[in-house]
Amino acid sequence: MESQVLSIRGMTCAACAQRIERTVRKLGGISQANVNLASEKLFVEYDGATLQIPTIKEAVSKIGYQVVEKTNVQNAVIPIGGMSCAACAQRIEKTIRKLDGVESVSVNYATEKATVAYHPRQVRLSVIRETIENAGYKALEIGRQDAADEDRARKQKEIKTLWTKFTISAIFSLPLLYIAMVPMLTRWVRLPYPRALDPMNYPLIYALLELLLVIPAIGVGYKFYTVGFKALWRRSPNMDSLIAVGTSAAVIYSVYNVFQIANNNFTAVDSLYFETAGVIITLILLGKSLEAVSKGRTSEAIKKLMGLAPKTAIVIQDGVEKEIPIDEVEIGDIIAVKPGAKIPVDGTVVEGRTAIDESMLTGESMPVDKKAGDAVYAASLNTTGAMRFRAEKIGGDTALAQIIKLVEDAQGSKAPIAQMADIVSGYFVPTVCVIALVAGVAWFLGTNGDLRFALTIFISVLVIACPCALGLATPTAIMVGTGKGAENGILIKGGEALETAHKINTIVFDKTGTITEGKPAVTDVLTVNDLPKDHLLRITASAENSSEHPLGQAIVSGAREKGLAPLKADSFNSITGRGVEARIDGQNVLVGNRKLMNERGIELTALESESDMLAAEGKTPMYVAIDGNLAGVVAVADVVKKSSQAAIESLRKMGVEVVMITGDNKKTASAIAKQVGIDRVLAEVLPQDKSNEVKKLQGENRKVAMVGDGINDAPALVQADIGIAIGSGTDVAMESADIVLMRSDLMDVPTAITLSKRTIRNIKQNLFWAFGYNVVGIPVAAGILHLLFGGPLLNPIFAAAAMSLSSVSVLTNALRLKRFKAAR
Numbered sequence: 038m039e040s041q042v043l044s045i046r047g048m049t050c051a052a053c054a055q056r057i058e059r060t061v062r063k064l065g066g067i068s069q070a071n072v073n074l075a076s077e078k079l080f081v082e083y084d085g086a087t088l089q090i091p092t093i094k095e096a097v098s099k100i101g102y103q104v105v106e107k108t109n110v111q112n113a114v115i116p117i118g119g120m121s122c123a124a125c126a127q128r129i130e131k132t133i134r135k136l137d138g139v140e141s142v143s144v145n146y147a148t149e150k151a152t153v154a155y156h157p158r159q160v161r162l163s164v165i166r167e168t169i170e171n172a173g174y175k176a177l178e179i180g181r182q183d184a185a186d187e188d189r190a191r192k193q194k195e196i197k198t199l200w201t202k203f204t205i206s207a208i209f210s211l212p213l214l215y216i217a218m219v220p221m222l223t224r225w226v227r228l229p230y231p232r233a234l235d236p237m238n239y240p241l242i243y244a245l246l247e248l249l250l251v252i253p254a255i256g257v258g259y260k261f262y263t264v265g266f267k268a269l270w271r272r273s274p275n276m277d278s279l280i281a282v283g284t285s286a287a288v289i290y291s292v293y294n295v296f297q298i299a300n301n302n303f304t305a306v307d308s309l310y311f312e313t314a315g316v317i318i319t320l321i322l323l324g325k326s327l328e329a330v331s332k333g334r335t336s337e338a339i340k341k342l343m344g345l346a347p348k349t350a351i352v353i354q355d356g357v358e359k360e361i362p363i364d365e366v367e368i369g370d371i372i373a374v375k376p377g378a379k380i381p382v383d384g385t386v387v388e389g390r391t392a393i394d395e396s397m398l399t400g401e402s403m404p405v406d407k408k409a410g411d412a413v414y415a416a417s418l419n420t421t422g423a424m425r426f427r428a429e430k431i432g433g434d435t436a437l438a439q440i441i442k443l444v445e446d447a448q449g450s451k452a453p454i455a456q457m458a459d460i461v462s463g464y465f466v467p468t469v470c471v472i473a474l475v476a477g478v479a480w481f482l483g484t485n486g487d488l489r490f491a492l493t494i495f496i497s498v499l500v501i502a503c504p505c506a507l508g509l510a511t512p513t514a515i516m517v518g519t520g521k522g523a524e525n526g527i528l529i530k531g532g533e534a535l536e537t538a539h540k541i542n543t544i545v546f547d548k549t550g551t552i553t554e555g556k557p558a559v560t561d562v563l564t565v566n567d568l569p570k571d572h573l574l575r576i577t578a579s580a581e582n583s584s585e586h587p588l589g590q591a592i593v594s595g596a597r598e599k600g601l602a603p604l605k606a607d608s609f610n611s612i613t614g615r616g617v618e619a620r621i622d623g624q625n626v627l628v629g630n631r632k633l634m635n636e637r638g639i640e641l642t643a644l645e646s647e648s649d650m651l652a653a654e655g656k657t658p659m660y661v662a663i664d665g666n667l668a669g670v671v672a673v674a675d676v677v678k679k680s681s682q683a684a685i686e687s688l689r690k691m692g693v694e695v696v697m698i699t700g701d702n703k704k705t706a707s708a709i710a711k712q713v714g715i716d717r718v719l720a721e722v723l724p725q726d727k728s729n730e731v732k733k734l735q736g737e738n739r740k741v742a743m744v745g746d747g748i749n750d751a752p753a754l755v756q757a758d759i760g761i762a763i764g765s766g767t768d769v770a771m772e773s774a775d776i777v778l779m780r781s782d783l784m785d786v787p788t789a790i791t792l793s794k795r796t797i798r799n800i801k802q803n804l805f806w807a808f809g810y811n812v813v814g815i816p817v818a819a820g821i822l823h824l825l826f827g828g829p830l831l832n833p834i835f836a837a838a839a840m841s842l843s844s845v846s847v848l849t850n851a852l853r854l855k856r857f858k859a860a861r
Contacts, residue, residue: 038068039085043093045077046103049264050276051507052466053102060100064088075512079104101267111364113162115151117144118175125174132172136160157364196329202257203322210315213250214834216243217312240306244295247311251288258284258318274466276502280321282470283499283833284314290492308489310496310833317500317837324841327848345416346437350381353425370428374419382428383435386411389424393417440528440779454511454536454800461507461808469815473498476819493830497818501836506810506843510803513851518796525859526779527789534775538759538793540740544688544786545719545731545753547745548699548709551763552783553675555746557588559595560656560676564669565643571601573669577661579604580619580626584611588657588673589628616659627662634660634667644670655701655708675709682713684783689714691787694739698722698730698753727753744786761786788859799854803847810843 048054054072057079061070066088071080081093094104120126126144129151133142138159144151153165166176219230220237236243255262258280265281268274287310297305351358353371363381366372371387374380380393392404395417404420407413413426415435432438477495484490515532522529529535546552562570578596581589582603593603606619615636616629627637631648634641639662641648648658648670656674660667685695698719699706706720719730727743731753734741743750743757754760754774762774763781778785818836822828 038082040080040082041090041093043079043081043090043097044105045072045079045097046105047264048072048074048077048102050074050466051509052274052276053268056100057097057102060096061093064093064096067093073512073516075509075516100271101264111155111157111162113153113155113165113362115153115166115169116177117149117151117169118177120144120149120174129169129172129174132168133165136165136168139165161365162362163365192329196326199322199326199329203319203326205257206254206315206319206322209250209253210312210319213247213254213312213315216247216250217309236306240298240303241295244298244306244309247309248292248295251311251315254315254318255284255288258322261318261321274470276466278466279469279499279502280317283473283496284317286492287311287314287317287496287833290488310492313496313833316834317496320834320837320841324844327841327845345379346435347379347381347416351375364432366428366431368428368431371425372428373423373425375423376419376421378419380413380415380417380419380426382415383430384413384426384428386413386424386426389422391422391424392420394420440523453533454797454804465502465507465811469498469502472815472819480820490830493833494818494820496833497831497836498815500833501814501818501831501840502811506803506807506847509844509847509851510807511800513848514796514799514803514854517851517854518792518799521854521857522789522792525785525788525792527785527792527859528777528779529789529793530775530777534759535793535796537740538742538776538790539797541693541742541759541790543694543696543734543739544742544744545696545698545734545757546685546715546783547727547743547750547753548697548701548706549675550746551744552681552697552709552713553677555675557591557657557673558676559592559671560674561651561672562669563644563647563672565667568668570669571599573661574599574671575601575604576621576624576626576663576668577628577659577671579606579621580609580617580628580661582606583609583619584617586611588659589617591673592628592659592671624663625665628659628671631660634662637662637665639665639667641667643667653704653708655705655712677709677712678781678783680782680784684786685713685715687784687787688790691790693790696734698727725752728756731756742786742790744783761789785859792857792859795857796854799851803850806850807843807847810839814839814843 045057048057051074054074057072058070061067061079061081064083066084066086067081068084069080069082072078073080079097083093097104117129120129130142130144133139133144133151133153136155138156140154140156142151142153151169155162155165169176216234219228220235222228233239234243234246261277261280262285265274265277265279269278269282290308291310291314294305294308346363348363349360350363350366350370351360351373352366353359353373358373366382372381372384374391376391386407386409388409390406390408393407393413394404395414407424415430415437430436433442473495476498477491480494481488481491511532515535518535519529529538549555559574562574564570564573574592574596578593578601581592583606584590596603604621606621608620610618612618612629612633615633616627618628619626627633627639631641639660641660644660644667648660651658651670651672654674656672659671659673661669661671688695694717695715696717696719697706697710697713697715699709700722701709701720703718703720706718710716710718722730727750731741731743735756735758740758742759742761743753744761744763745751745754746763750762754762759776760774761776761778763778763783776789778789814836818831820830823830
């Protein structure tokens with residue numbers, strides 16, 4: 038199966054999204070098709086052997102929408118110096134066009150710029166520039182058209198256009214409303230009003246002025262009519278169709294009455310609805326403008342991530358530093374990074390030492406020390422020293438690009454909770470059209486042919502209905518929720534994972550590398566006869582310096598951390614399964630377990646009880662003897678992470694049961710569990726049996742999350758309802774997980790659960806408002822209150838205002854999630 042993300046233009050409401058989904062799903066070879074109305078994207082999964090992207094694009098285009106496919110083609114605008122006439126421009130075009138990998142080229146002599154579309158894998162931008170130089174012209178500094186910038190510019194232009202349309206519509210609609218309403222209010226309030234426009238004395242002038250004022254409003258709202266009637270003609274009406282039919286009915290009926298007035302039927306002046314059409318279009322344009330602004334804010338997290346990467350890199354070519362666009366960096370290039378600069382791509386340090394701020398990737402604010410052999414990541418910040426590194430992952434393969442893709446995929450996925458809204462959205466607009474028609478006809482018959490009354494009902498029902506609120510309720514909350522997670526180093530892979538996480542009542546933690554650091558460290562140093570602890574640790578580290586055993590290396594690391602340099606060993610002998618023996622500074626040093634000491638006749642009584650206590654705490658005591666006498670004990674253990682206890686306490690307060698699973702023996706496992714506050718321990722579990730233990734817990738009617746970091750955790754991560762991998766773990770674990778924690782901080786586990794709960798609560802609020810608004814609003818617009826209690830009818834103008842506010846309120850509520858703060 039292959040997957041692709043296509044940008045869709047022309048959608049106006051949830052009905053549009055539903056129609057595209059239905060159309061694409063009918064194609065042979067489609068496995069999945071989801072449309073995100075908020076981000077205007079179609080996410081498709083398909084069989085590449087039976088279906089191609091052009092077929093999908095054609096199917097979507099046939100139903101009236103525009104598809105913009107993501108492409109590998111890059112665009113560059115190259116300013117050119119030295120052109121003297123149009124012939125120069127032609128010559129440059131022909132020269133560049135000959136290069137393999139150039140899709141198109143256009144040289145504008147007036148602006149002195151070449152616009153080139155090219156495939157970066159086939160031709161480097163530097164080659165294009167060199168070609169221009171070789172032709173005798175000057176290739177000046179390049180301005181790049183970044184895809185994210187283009188999208189941002191497009192959306193800003195769309196917002197500006199909507200505000201302009203709203204302003205024009207309001208300029209004409211407000212006077213129209215004033216002229217229409219003031220004569221009706223004269224019995225209650227006296228407002229300034231031109232006598233020449235009095236509808237009682239000059240009805241034709243009054244009517245013609247209203248007609249002239251409504252034309253510009255209809256003109257700027259022309260898309261409601263072109264899109265709405267086209268959708269109606271194709272038997273797939275959308276929100277635009279409702280507005281188009283409602284306002285058209287008002288305008289056509291009013292134009293008919295203008296002719297009646299012209300034919301001296303002056304009573305028709307009371308049946309003009311021009312102000313209704315004008316104000317409805319104005320209010321809808323206001324709502325659309327606010328909606329566009331809010332929708333832009335829901336995807337800010339992605340924009341922030343995209344804006345992190347630098348645009349250029351300093352590459353070492355032939356021993357010389359050369360600044361090139363980031364798209365021209367190739368695997369194997371040596372890149373220089375100066376203090377204060379950002380890392381352009383992923384790679385490995387080959388020269389220099391520095392500290393790098395990786396907070397964009399991990400959320401961890403403390404800079405990380407880097408030296409030769411250490412990995413560095415794109416968009417992280419070099420804070421102190423200059424260094425060079427080898428490029429190993431570029432373009433879409435960098436960690437940052439993978440994070441962006443993960444977040445984009447999550448924002449394109451659908452949560453199960455959205456299914457009801459999707460089903461309703463599919464039938465919503467046709468149902469509203471039927472209700473409006475039935476209500477209008479019923480009131481027309483029930484009022485003995487009062488067309489004005491029936492028309493008010495008909496227009497109000499069409500205008501008040503809001504499928505947009507239903508369509509935006511779920512995706513906007515998911516976009517903000519997953520984006521907020523990414524900002525905090527929590528990558529949630531989809532809407533389903535986000536929804537399931539809030540139901541979790543049991544979390545299983547792997548011990549090694551998850552609750553603990555995953556590497557042994559010195560925890561205790563005990564000595565006899567007042568021997569200094571640092572001296573014992575140094576002697577022990579000197580003996581273990583030539584050992585490859587993890588426990589021995591932990592002692593060496595512990596000594597170095599304290600600034601204790603190991604002494605040179607004159608001789609060294611590793612005793613398998615026992616320990617090591619060395620001669621240091623003229624002394625015979627023996628380091629090992631109880632068995633080794635007993636074999637060599639070393640008396641352990643002085644520290645035996647303390648040693649047993651350390652073993653009971655899950656630590657490994659290493660006895661040290663100097664010249665045949667016990668000198669002390671150095672204890673080594675896989676130490677618990679600083680955040681483990683706080684995270685587990687936080688989860689317990691949330692009502693989540695915490696279980697620890699490990700292959701270690703029960704004694705060690707129980708000691709670690711006691712330290713962090715875990716009551717239930719599954720010890721001595723083989724790697725292949727971890728998934729079975731998770732299945733057993735699920736059999737107890739529990740929703741189980743598994744938190745792990747290793748390859749052996751992958752089956753359990755898949756078996757669990759939610760798999761959570763920590764960022765320091767293996768690629769296999771992260772591939773298997775539903776949620777990836779970019780840091781090794783376990784406090785991110787309760788944060789992820791809390792974020793899920795908040796997001797799902799937000800979605801439920803949105804759906805309640807969207808359903809509730811329509812369930813209450815449509816009957817009121819249909820005249821139910823007038824029928825039952827004789828109350829006033831709902832004016833179509835107020836119906837339009839309510840409809841616009843419903844979408845904006847759903848978006849505003851989703852944006853409240855941006856205030857979410859992670860527990861630290």
